[in-house]
Structure formats: C-alpha cells, structure tokens
Amino acid sequence: MHNSITKEEVLTWLEEVKDPEIPVLSLVDLGVITAVDIRPEGVTITMTPTFVGCPAMDMMKSDVLEVLHKHGITHAEVQVSFREPWTSDKISTRGREALKSFGLAPPPSGKNLFTDIDVLEHATCPRCNGTNTELKSPFGPTLCRSIHYCLDCREAFEQFKPV
Amino acid sequence: MNEIALKELLYKIADDQLILGHRNSEWTGMGPLLEEDIAFSSMAQDKVGQSYAIYNLLHALGEQEPDTIAFTRNANQFHNSIFTELPNSEYDFSLIRHFLYDTAEIIRFDLLTRSAYQPLADLAVKVRAELRYHTLHANTWIKQLGSATEESISRLQHSLDTALPHALGMFEESLYEQDLIHDSIFAGEKILMERWKQQVEIILSKTQLQLPDWDTLTAVNGGRKGQHSEHLQPLLDEMSEVFRIDPTAEW
Ligand SMILES: [Zn+2]
Numbered sequence: 001m002h003n004s005i006t007k008e009e010v011l012t013w014l015e016e017v018k019d020p021e022i023p024v025l026s027l028v029d030l031g032v033i034t035a036v037d038i039r040p041e042g043v044t045i046t047m048t049p050t051f052v053g054c055p056a057m058d059m060m061k062s063d064v065l066e067v068l069h070k071h072g073i074t075h076a077e078v079q080v081s082f083r084e085p086w087t088s089d090k091i092s093t094r095g096r097e098a099l100k101s102f103g104l105a106p107p108p109s110g111k112n113l114f115t116d117i118d119v120l121e122h123a124t125c126p127r128c129n130g131t132n133t134e135l136k137s138p139f140g141p142t143l144c145r146s147i148h149y150c151l152d153c154r155e156a157f158e159q160f161k162p163v
Numbered sequence: 164m165n166e167i168a169l170k171e172l173l174y175k176i177a178d179d180q181l182i183l184g185h186r187n188s189e190w191t192g193m194g195p196l197l198e199e200d201i202a203f204s205s206m207a208q209d210k211v212g213q214s215y216a217i218y219n220l221l222h223a224l225g226e227q228e229p230d231t232i233a234f235t236r237n238a239n240q241f242h243n244s245i246f247t248e249l250p251n252s253e254y255d256f257s258l259i260r261h262f263l264y265d266t267a268e269i270i271r272f273d274l275l276t277r278s279a280y281q282p283l284a285d286l287a288v289k290v291r292a293e294l295r296y297h298t299l300h301a302n303t304w305i306k307q308l309g310s311a312t313e314e315s316i317s318r319l320q321h322s323l324d325t326a327l328p329h330a331l332g333m334f335e336e337s338l339y340e341q342d343l344i345h346d347s348i349f350a351g352e353k354i355l356m357e358r359w360k361q362q363v364e365i366i367l368s369k370t371q372l373q374l375p376d377w378d379t380l381t382a383v384n385g386g387r388k389g390q391h392s393e394h395l396q397p398l399l400d401e402m403s404e405v406f407r408i409d410p411t412a413e414w
Contacts (some may be wrong), residue, residue: 052289053212082216082285087292120299137198138296139205147198163292 005073007036010043013071017063020056021142027060031090034081042075043068046126048086050163060085088162100126104145104157121161125150133157164346168339169280170224171242172349175387176271177217178243179333181233182395183264184210185402186251194256203257206297213290220282234406238396239389246329246383248395252322255315258308259322262301262366263330267359269294274355279347302366309370316371323372331356331382 013025027033029049035046045064049057049120057108061078068076087105091099096106105126108119120138122131127150136156145158187207194200218229226232247264249256272294275287308315334356343349360377367374385391 050247052216052286053210055208055212082282082289083413085285085289085292137202138299139198139202141201143205143208143238145414161296 005038005043007038010036010038010068013067014045014064016067017060020059020063021144022099022104024102024104025095026098026119027064027090029095029098031092031095032060032086033064034084042077043073044077044079046079046081048081048084052087053143055143088160088161091160099160103127103157105148105157105162107162109162119162120146123148123157126154126157127153127155164280164348164403165339165342166224168337168342169348170221170226171337171339172225172343173217173221173283175242175244175337177214177221177232178241179244179247179264179268180217181214182212182241182243182245182398183260184208185398186247186249186257187261189251190257197255197302202300206261206300209293209297213293216290220286223282230406233332234403236399238391238399241389241395241399242387243395244329244333244335244386244397245392246326246332246386247400248386248392249329253318255308255318256322256326258301258304259319259326260330261297262305263363264333265294265297265301265328265332266362266366267355270358270362271355274350274385278349283348289406305372306369309367309372319370319381320372324375327375328380329383331380333384334359334386335384335387337387339346346368369411 005071011028017027019025019027030050032050033045034048035044037046039042045068047057047064057080057090061080064078065076069128079110089109091106091122099106103126105123108123120135120136123133123135123146124131125133125148130150130152132151133148134151136149138161140147140161142159144161144163146161147156148159149156184207187203187210190200190203191207192200194203204214214233215229218226218232221232222229233355246260249260250254269291272287272291276284276291278284278287309319310316334352336352337343340351364374
C-alpha cells in the first residue's frame with residue numbers, strides 16, 4: 001500500500017511541521033525525527049524530545065500525524081524513543097540559520113563543549129556576531145533557551161542551549 | 164533480572180524527581196530575583212518531565228498510566244526520600260537542598276547510563292545532559308553566596324547543617340540492593356554516596372561553608388520504604404487536587 005513512498009519523500013513532507021516555540025524551524029532541521037519506517041501496513045515516525053520535559057512534544061506528535069494523514073497515509077504512528085537521544089549538534093546547518101534569523105543564537109557546536117563553561121559565558125550575539133557577551137541565566141523562557149547579554153549591543157539575547 | 168528490584172528503583176528515582184519538582188514549582192512567582200524564579204520553574208519542569216519519562220518506563224513494565232501513578236497514590240506508596248518533601252522554607256534552604264540533591268542526581272544518572280536495563284540507560288544519557296544545567300546553577304550560587312556576606316554565609320551554613328542528615332536519607336538502601344548491583348542495573352547507593360560526598364567537598368571547599376565530620380551525622384531514612392514526614396500528604400493533596408476532580412479529563 002505504501003510501497004511507492006520513500007523516506008526522503010516523507011522527510012520533505014515533514015519539513016512543513018515547525019517547532020511550536022520557534023515557528024521558522026522545522027522538526028527535520030531541529031533533528032528530533034530520528035527514524036522513518038515505511039512498511040506495507042503503515043508508516044512509523046520515531047521522534048526524540050529536545051528536553052525530556054518538553055511541553056511541546058504532544059503538539060509536535062499530532063502535527064506530524066496530521067501531515068502524514070494529509071498525504072494519504074492512513075496508518076501512521078509516532079513513537080517517542082531515547083535510543084538515539086537529541087543533542088544540539090543534531091540541528092542542521094539550515095536549522096542554525098533559521099534560529100539566527102529568528103533572533104536566537106544557535107547553540108555552539110562540537111563535542112564535550114559543555115564541560116567548558118566559557119562556551120556559555122561567551123555566547124555569540126545573533127545581532128553583531130560578537131562574543132563580548134555574558135551569561136545572565138542558564139534558564140530562559142523555555143527549557144531550551146538560556147539568557148545572555150551583549151556588552152557591545154547593550155541588549156539581552158537568548159541562545160538555544162547546547163545539550 | 165529481578166523485576167521487582169528494577170521497579171522499586173524506578174519508583175524511587177521518579178518519585179524524588181516529581182516531589183522535588185513540585186517543591187521547585189512552588190517558587191514560581193516567589194523567587195528572590197526574577198532569574199531565580201525562572202530557574203526554579205525551569206528546573207521544576209525538567210524534573211516533572213523526567214519523572215514522567217520514568218513512570219512511562221514503569222508503565223511499559225506493566226504498571227499503571229503515568230498520571231495514575233503520579234496522582235492517585237497515597238503518601239505511604241511513595242518512595243521519594245524525605246529530603247525532597249521537606250517544605251521550601253527560606254531561599255537559603257531551597258538552594259542548599261537543590262545543591263545537595265542535584266549533585267547526587269547527576270552522579271546517579273551517570274551511573275545509570277551504564278545500566279544493563281537498556282531503556283533506563285538510554286534515558287539516563289539524556290537526563291544527565293539536562294542535569295548539568297541544574298548543577299551549574301546550584302554550584303554558581305553556592306560558590307557566590309557561600310563566600311559573600313556574613314549573613315549569606317551564616318544562613319547557608321545553618322541550612323546546610325539542617326539539611327545534611329536528610330540528604331543522607333537519599334542513599335537509604337533498597338531491600339534488593341544486592342540484586343540491582345549483581346544484575347548491573349545500578350551500581351548501588353554506597354558508591355553513589357561516596358562520589359556525592361567527594362563532589363560536595365570539592366564545591367564547598369571553594370566557599371567559607373564548613374562540612375561537619377560525616378561520621379557524626381545520622382541519616383534520616385524511611386522515605387524509600389514509604390515512611391514519610393507529615394509534609395508529604397498535604398503536598399500530594401495539593402498536587403493531585405485538579406486531577407482528582409476529573410481523572411478522565413484531557414490536558
Ligand atoms: Zn551584539
């Protein structure tokens with residue numbers, strides 16, 4: 001029944017589904033879609049949350065189902081798994097650009113960066129690209145954002161937290 | 164694998180997170196600074212979310228739905244340590260508890276990343292990463308206020324002295340401790356407590372706060388066996404009030 005659909009096709013459809021907190025960022029670019037399983041009996045999407053307590057997860061799940069139904073997939077399922085946990089390095093290059101255009105500093109990338117506190121202390125300002133900034137609070141208005149202050153622009157900004 | 168031992172372990176970890184998460188949320192709108200208000204609210208959201216993820220693991224093992232587990236048990240069915248249910252008191256006590264608790268939690272989840280029970284090991288990798296923000300927050304404030312003014316130091320010292328015997332209750336051993344260790348599900352409370360003491364000593368050595376000799380302290384146990392203080396039932400009543408009005412409501 002679904003033999004003619006490809007994984008790439010499904011991922012293209014899912015680009016339509018955005019992060020409810022950041023409407024310019026698709027779930028695909030956010031990196032929370034970890035598997036697309038196409039079988040004769042239906043399509044199963046595996047997702048993993050950015051933060052375990054992410055309140056937007058249920059909404060994202062139902063948005064994914066809605067898009068699949070719209071494309072004629074009657075038997076669609078979304079499962080949540082921590083097998084391949086989300087890290088901020090899973091955000092695509094396009095996703096990082098989207099964050100910046102939204103005024104949010106993308107998370108610094110690279111392995112083990114969190115052990116190096118300087119990364120949080122000197123986030124890159126999304127306005128001036130400078131690093132003359134300081135960490136105001138590791139906790140922001142949503143679970144995935146921290147609050148920083150740019151000493152050059154003299155304005156606060158938020159960063160998508162590295163996890 | 165001893166499934167009863169595994170379930171008991173999951174219950175105690177999840178209950179700790181849920182109950183302290185609820186206490187953290189009581190700071191919403193009450194924090195000494197707006198940033199602290201947001202910090203405690205965010206940590207509450209993390210902890211309650213993490214407790215639900217663990218209740219989901221229990222559900223997969225045949226226990227009830229996460230909401231039913233969270234909202235319909237009585238105090239004597241909860242396995243959280245008494246430490247987590249104590250009232251928030253002043254900000255200094257909440258901060259000390261946050262420091263002592265999260266220092267233990269991040270080590271606990273680090274040990275659990277190597278659990279032979281794969282779903283727990285997978286979740287632990289994720290939770291450990293999130294908890295780094297909690298310990299970062301706790302350590303920053305403890306170091307700052309623990310060396311700031313005479314008042315801040317003496318307040319924190321007083322809270323530390325009050326909190327420590329309760330904090331040791333976090334490491335109350337399970338009846339199945341040896342099974343958990345033998346099956347490589349969890350390395351055990353003893354190893355956890357030793358690592359916790361080391362880390363607490365490292366952070367406090369950067370402050371003017373004094374740690375008493377560990378041997379002089381007596382742990383306040385009982386929570387892991389469902390024996391709680393008078394503070395838990397009122398917390399549960401408040402937490403489940405909305406749920407009990409209509410258990411079938413969709414949120
Ligand atoms: Zn700037």
